Amino acid sequence: xxxxxxxxxxxxxxxxxxxxxxxxxxxxxxxxxxxxxxxxxxxxxxxxxxxxxxxxxxxxxxxxxxxxxxxx
Amino acid sequence: xxxxxxxxxxxxxxxxxxxxxxxxxxxxxxxxxxxxxxxxxxxxxxxxxxxxxxxxxxxxxxxxxxxxxxxxxxxxxxxxxxxxxxxxxxxxxxxxxxxxxxxxxxxxxxxxxxxxxxxxxxxxxxxxxxxxxxxxxxxxxxxxxxxxxxxxxx
Numbered sequence: 001x002x003x004x005x006x007x008x009x010x011x012x013x014x015x016x017x018x019x020x021x022x023x024x025x026x027x028x029x030x031x032x033x034x035x036x037x038x039x040x041x042x043x044x045x046x047x048x049x050x051x052x053x054x055x056x057x058x059x060x061x062x063x064x065x066x067x068x069x070x071x072x
Numbered sequence: 073x074x075x076x077x078x079x080x081x082x083x084x085x086x087x088x089x090x091x092x093x094x095x096x097x098x099x100x101x102x103x104x105x106x107x108x109x110x111x112x113x114x115x116x117x118x119x120x121x122x123x124x125x126x127x128x129x130x131x132x133x134x135x136x137x138x139x140x141x142x143x144x145x146x147x148x149x150x151x152x153x154x155x156x157x158x159x160x161x162x163x164x165x166x167x168x169x170x171x172x173x174x175x176x177x178x179x180x181x182x183x184x185x186x187x188x189x190x191x192x193x194x195x196x197x198x199x200x201x202x203x204x205x206x207x208x209x210x211x212x213x214x215x216x217x218x219x220x221x222x223x224x225x226x
Contacts, residue, residue, distance in 0.1 A: 003135055004205030005217045045203075048138040064135055064203075070218040071132075071139075071163060071204030072115045072175050072195065 001064040009036045023055045026063060042067045083143040083161045084136055088172035089114075097160060097178055107157050109184040111191040115175030117168050125210040130218060132165045132174060135203040139163075146197045154190040156181045161194070163204065 002010045010033075020026045023044060031038050043050050045064040046057070057063065094112070101107060120127045143161055150159060157180045164174040175198070179191045199220050206218035 001135070003133065003203065004207075045135070045138060048135075048141060064138070066135065066203050067205065067217070068219055069199065069201070069203055070206040070220050071134075071202045072199045072220065 001062065003064065004067040004070075006037065006040065006042060006065050006067050009040070010034050020057055022057055023051070023063075026057065030065075037065075040067065080140070080144055081147075081160070083140060083163050084134055084165050085162055086164070086166050088164055088168045088174065089162055089176045090173075093162075094173070094176060094178075097176075101158075101180060104157060104180070106182055107180045108182045109187045110178065110180045111184075111187040112179075113175070113177040113191050113195050114173050115195075116173055117170045119170035120208070122208065122210060122216050125212055125214070127170060127208045128211050129167050129169045129209045130174065130206040131167050131209060131215075132163075132204060132206050134163075134165050134205070136165075139202050139204055142202045143198070146194060146201065149197070150179075150190050150194050153193075154181065154186040155183075156186060156190060159190075159194070161198070163198070163202075165204070167209075 001014050002012065007013045017026070017029060020029060043066045045051065045066055046055055047062050050066070101110065117130050118127070147159055147161065150156065159180070160178040162176040168174045177191055177194055179187045179194065181187045208216045208218050210216065
């Protein structure tokens with residue numbers, strides 16, 4: 001899932017990907033599809049939990065790219 | 073009757089938060105007579121100048137499920153940390169015009185020290201931890217993405 005400016009860059013708020021086994025291969029896929037993402041700041045959430053390290057992904061996981069928050 | 077602290081309250085609402093809504097919320101507390109102090113924080117959309125153009129509105133969006141979860145955690149933490157009677161948080165999504173209210177935090181306790189500290193803390197935690205984004209709509213129809221400078225990732 002893409003949010004904020006990242007949804008604009010991707011041209012969509014949600015994509016489904018297959019055969020991705022961890023966050024590293026997800027990044028590789030995303031950078032190939034959307035090169036602009038490389039120079040943007042964001043965090044990754046897997047199933048609504050922000051992660052800071054490489055993580056294994058399984059079928060059905062919901063991954064979100066979260067640009068800096070701007071609530072309030 | 074004391075309010076149940078572990079109930080999940082929906083925080084996110086569509087559009088600006090009206091003065092009437094805030095007034096009604098205040099009035100609802102007149103029966104809770106253990107309360108001696110309330111603080112209210114209202115976040116208002118500011119008409120900043122960006123590249124010489126005025127911000128006329130902010131269009132808020134959120135990762136709603138995660139945002140509600142995070143609001144709930146912030147709320148529970150505040151109840152654990154301070155001696156509070158009750159707390160209400162409301163945040164807008166969708167279009168909020170300059171001058172309108174997009175965040176309403178309402179904290180009540182027996183004594184004032186708790187509400188002053190808790191309210192400031194809660195607002196800081198919201199800005200830091202809740203996945204909400206704001207598209208600043210400029211007067212010429214173009215837009216920019218709002219950044220909470222203090223808490224932006226480096």
